[in-house]
Amino acid sequence: MVWALERQEHAQQRTQVADMAGDHVQALQRAIELALSANNALVALVRQGKGQVTQFEEIGTQMLPFYPGIAAMGLSPNGVVRHVVPRQGNENSIGFDQLNDPRQGPESARARESGRLTLAGPMELVQGGLGVVGRQPVYLEDTQGHRAFWGFTYVTIRLPEVLAAARLPQLTQRGYHYRLWRIRPDTGEEQTIAASTPPAGPDAVGRSLTLPNGQWTLSLVPIKGWGDPGVLAMRCAVALLFALLMTYLARLLFELKAHERGLAYQVAQRTSEIQATQQQLRATIDAIPDPLFELDLDGLYCSVHSQRAELLMAPADMLVGHNVTEVLPAVAALSVMDVLNEAHAQGWSTGRQIVLDLSSLGATWFELSAARKATSPSAKPRFIVLSRDITERKRSQEQLQLTAQVFDQSSEAIVIADAAHTIVRINRAFTRITGYTEAEAVGQSVRLLTVAGADDDFHADTVYAQLPQGGSWEGEAWGRRKDASTYPQWLSVSSVRDGNGVVTHSITLFRDITQQREAQDRIQRLAHFDPLTNLPNRALLAERAHRHIADEQERGGTLAMLFLDLDHFKNVNDSLGHRIGDILLVAVAQRLQSLLRPQDTVSRLGGDEFLLLLPATSAAAAADKATQLLAAVAQPFQIDPYELTTTLSIGIAMYPADGESFDTLYQRADAAMYRAKQNGRNRYGFFTADLEARTARALQIENALRRALERNQFELHYQPQVSLTTRQVVGAEALLRWRHPELGLVSPAEFIPVAESSGMIVAIGEWVIHTAVRDTKRWLDLHLPLRAVSVNVSAVQFRHPQLPEMVTRCLEQAGLPARRLELELTEGAAVDDPAAALAMMDQLHDRGVRLSMDDFGTGYSSLSYLKRFQIYKLKIDQSFVRDLEEDANDRAIVSAIIRMAQALGMQTTAEGVETDGQLEFLRAQGCDEAQGFYFSRPLPADAFEAYLRQQQEQQSSSSSG
Template identity: 35%
Template sequence: MTNELSRYRRDSGAKIASNDDTRRLLAASQKLVAEIARLTGPEADIADRHDWLETMMNHVPDCIYAKDAEGRFLMANHATVVENGFSSMSEIVGKTDFDLHPREAAQSFFDVERRVMETGEPMFDIEELAVVDRGSERWLATSKVPLRNKAGATIGTVGVSRDITQQKRVERLLVGQARLLEKIAKSVSLQEFFNELLGLIESHLQGVVGSVLMLSEDGRQLLTGAAPGLDPAYSAAIHGIEIGPKVGSCGTAAWRGEPVFVADILSDPLWEDYTELVRPFGYRSCWSMPIRSYNGQVLGTFALYSPAPGVPSEEQRELISMAAHLTGIAIERQKTEERIHFMAHHDALTGLPNRMLFDERVALALENARRANQWVALAFLDLDNFKLINDSLGHKAGDELLRIVARRMLSCVRKSDMIVRVGGDEFIILLTDLPAENGIVVPRLEDIRREIAAPLTIAGRSLQVSCSMGVVAFPEHGTTAEELLANADAAMYRAKELGRNNLQIFNAQMAATAHEKLRRYEELREAVAREEFVLHYQPQMNLRSGKIFAAESLLRWQHPERGIVAPGEFIPLAEETGLIVDIGDWALNAACHQNKAWQDAGLPPIVISVNVSARQFRERDWVSRVATALAESGLEARYLELELTESLIMQDVPQAVATMHALEALGIQLAIDDFGTGYSSLSALKRFPVKRLKIDRSFVMDIPFDEDDKAITSAIISLAQELGMEVIAEGVETEAQLEFLRDNGCNEIQGYFFSRPVPAEGLARLISAD
């Protein structure tokens, strides 16, 4: 850029006279016009004597002219004539600037001349923008003096205009470059910088349009940084294009790391795979320069497109080089700032936000929660026995453990939440945008605790690490970050006092509730570990045959102290804490093994029905776990039915349908449990690969006395039949209910009227007696 500007200055300096030269030229021109006036007498018309002026002034490269008091040209040298698009002086004499230029420009010229004539004072080096007929932009430095007759009266003006277009272009470049450097210094966005740069280059080189493409993080693709002058469709087409040895100008320049100037896109081999892509847009040449960092790394490309074939001139090459260099500085500056900002606000080991970033964001999170009447949960977490691991396996293993724990925690939270490393093995978890209830907080944090506690291998050793967690909620346990942190820290130490590997909630009232829930959770978790569960089975009867064709497996907790615990007492807690996944897996495997055992004992084969929780159904490997249960038990898939609730399916219908089809492909039967309570639409229902609908007991219990229930039940039966599904009613307890169902076409029932849920041996007796 410096060399180009120096050359411009030299070239311009050779053409431009100094102010003293201009004054002397104007004085000589004024004397010459006055002498002609004296020789021809006061009556003579100076314009008729143009031969005298042409002889003396046509060799001068600047424009020299004289005008009368009305602004009409009296004479003009050859440069002036040509500049205004004529071939001889006779064509311009008598015309005004209003005849030659746009009105705004002509008025500006006229106002200056009127001022010179009225004041009698010359005006030197006025910069004027002259747009001539051929449409090119021209800048002139004009000086004007009064034209006086022999008597000294002002009769017009004499002017000299120098072409300073090139000088103005250089000045514009200098100012533009200064503005760009200022933008880099002020750290404006790259988009703003790119648009400013391209605007500068495109205004300097008329007819070309530019683009900045950024290299993707993996170094394989070019992404549009800015290209305001390019056709948007073309920009979209090349966005994300992979670089390579034969990928047009930009893709090849990025690949080679060197300039690629293509003179004709339509014939150059580098473009042959993209000719038809670019042809509709009319671009014929493309000159691309790699954008580099300070250490030579390719960051992207800067390119100019032209509608005309050809290679860039020396001036254009220098401008492309300058633009690529400035772009590299801007990109490198932003990357450096991003790295510095990240390092200042994140933990170097784990990449998690640090306490500084937490302090910046937590106040805003609390304020947003206050306005929206929401909760913010904050947990202070400390890994249990981390020092022992660090000391026994070394700091390298300890660092790896911290990185693994950080990744596991991040996998459990949303983007709006925050995991912060405070130092050592201590972390802060910030959960935002929560409804004002504590039933959501504990399950989320228990998910994190469970994820942290999953087995892992470090330095060839299999490990399992637990954590102690203290939890507070805004605004219940504090209104400032300092209060919340202090209370969470206190709760965390309480968790450690209670034996570690647990979660404690601050505040006496909540702590009591939380303690009880955690106690029950730990008790339930121990029950899972010890397999303290049993299955009871409620038979399902076909009214036509009068035989048992299936049985629903129902979970019971065989508590060592309290005896049989009904599912209503522990299933909600299992759902809330995620233990339902492990419990559900146990129930599925137990049911499959029991059904196979009945068959192996010679009993008539029946279908065993197993309830599926929403948490189970959403597990990524759920289908494969079902397949494993069948394979390990030896049970044929046709003898297993999975009961899904309407509400479960409607949470994510497309995903649910995909999972259901995958289960159907295994040969498993599917049923919708509690039908009529989940608000599924008919359009969704017909997409479900379901064999059976179960009428919820809430519709059966008041039959035949409630007319609404009778109507609903009858409608469900008709709907199932229309969709080609079987229908079974649960909760049948009376003869009247059975008769109504039979009369309305429901041939399968389940309920106390036939049998209560019974242990495995009890169902075996019922089947045998059937």
């Protein structure tokens, strides 16, 4: 309280002193501002005279009385003093350069730059004495309206005269030290303007006045100092006395409270001890997870405690007062009574087990422990019975037994070793795999059971040494049996740790993978080698090709790929069986391998196709090698009991000329091989750009052909067949045409072979027959002069077993009699398989369809087959008719064909008739019919119908004439 009072009085005293300083500061500030305001009048004179003041001394003399405290006032054009009032005593200031003076220059320059009134000083005046100078910069507008610096107006104020207005000496009289000071703007140091003796110290309070050159501060401090020491001493004495009294009273109160706390503590301590004993007893009972019972010697429940109600046969409150024979099954109740009698006899009983069927847990095993409770001698004996749940232990025992059985009966060998890697236990599989019995293995190091192999990563010392660091290992290794033989094994090593994380044992599992390795080797070989010839297959060849192509690309070399196909190999399989064919393929493979260099590769692609890869081989060397292969394979093969001869067709593609990838070279070598077959077989051929164009064209044709039928791009043209006797139309040949929107009109000679090789000819042929019989039916219904329509049947279509049913179906759908349809066969289709051809012809003949043999004389028909075929007509090929007028041989051949047909009862039709001479010769030889440009080109269906109408009209006019 003393301290607070002192601070409050001290604050009030400082406030009063500060207010007193403020009064003196305001008086000083008003005096200085009044003196400085004279500059405003001087500036007005300069601006009024536009920089020329002619009567300045007179005006200034009149102004001085109104501004007490001003020692002088003047004008300084361009900073040089030119006019001053009063002049007397200030003559030394005329010509004074304010801007370049070392003392006043910085202040003058600051006034010019800022354009504001500045106050310089206190300083020693030129006139003598201490004072301040107030400068006001003047700016005038020139003729262009720009502001330009004219100079200064200034007033000189003598400091003593201004300070007199502040009445500072009165402060000393009133008991205060004072100090008027400012901070110099140029140096930042304090400058004392006026002060008492001694001046005010650092504990002073003050007030500031703001002037153009910064702040002036008046600081005051009482001469006797702040506060009253006497009052302070009295207050401190009173406070000390009061504090001593309060201390004595607090001591008495404290002693009373301490006594009360001591009594309460003793009571609480005794109570706490009792409660602690009870809590400890309760906590001990609660900590027992198993049911705890108190029973008497008769088996009556006196109390029941259990943290798990599900372990009781009934709720605890329902058990109290009942006998165990009422609650438990008979067997369990009998066991409990035996436990009570044993505990009564010897004081305790333990180890007896019972099983109870609990509603929520099912069958649950308990182990009973009982102890006799201490009671008075006259009291009835009581017993504490603990029923421990051992269900999990029972299950663990069963699990251990099961684990032991799994350990012994596992198909994998299991080895348990201690921390020193000494075998402590093995299973039966270990003995079966290694031959070591348990007596022989236990005690040995696990390192003795494996051997270091050059091709595996297992090193026993390293693997087992890493187990303490948490390492484990699994992979292939080499095992050693008791007889010192080795075998591949799949081995796994892991560690067993105790509760502290220390490795105590290691477990090693392994199995014999000999059969697995053999199976993998077989699979690997099947994946990369042909199982029949043991040659690399296409996958392995492609892998090698990629590697060799990369090598040749790096060194700028060439590589050759040869595609080999055995000629007529199918005949061997068909006639001698596939076993002989396989033996022949193996022999061919061995002969091919014998002619190759170590870096060359021969691969079997399948069937009778082989592919040779010849790295670092030029085109000339590839041709030489192909010649050697042709000659070698052409030599007879002795395959008991047969001597077989076969030939090759070889296609050659060169890297990089023909391609820079395996697939491209393979494709182009294949195309070159097919060209070799087309050129007569038993030869080789290089891939050419023309061949690529043909191959691309064939592929384009095949792709377009697959959608031609569904897009209605096919159409039939009909060429009339004319009787040479009556010169009337008796029939027509349906000719297939394909008009593609991009390829245009594609020749049958180009797309028919593609359709045959791709199998599409069957569907196309059915469309041709269906369309032809439909058109024929319409023309016959119109009574046009047409007897029958003939349709060409390809060899592929003729061999199709469903041909008769298809023909019958088309005829029935159109409603056309079978005799109106004539199917034209080539010689090749009929004699490739004569027996099948005879059966097919018989079926068609039985259905009423007539058959003719097209292009007769160009094939190799046997006359013995010809007489057995159900042939109605022979068609003489146009190659014999074309030169009948010039070539005697053609005339002889045509004449012989006509005579033979007449002898066999067949009709003849000549194709390609174009001249009168050809027509007359055929008529003279007895040919029945003819067709060709002489009569008409093949016509679309509409044009052919018009042609038939025209023929009908001509016949009608001839009949009427």
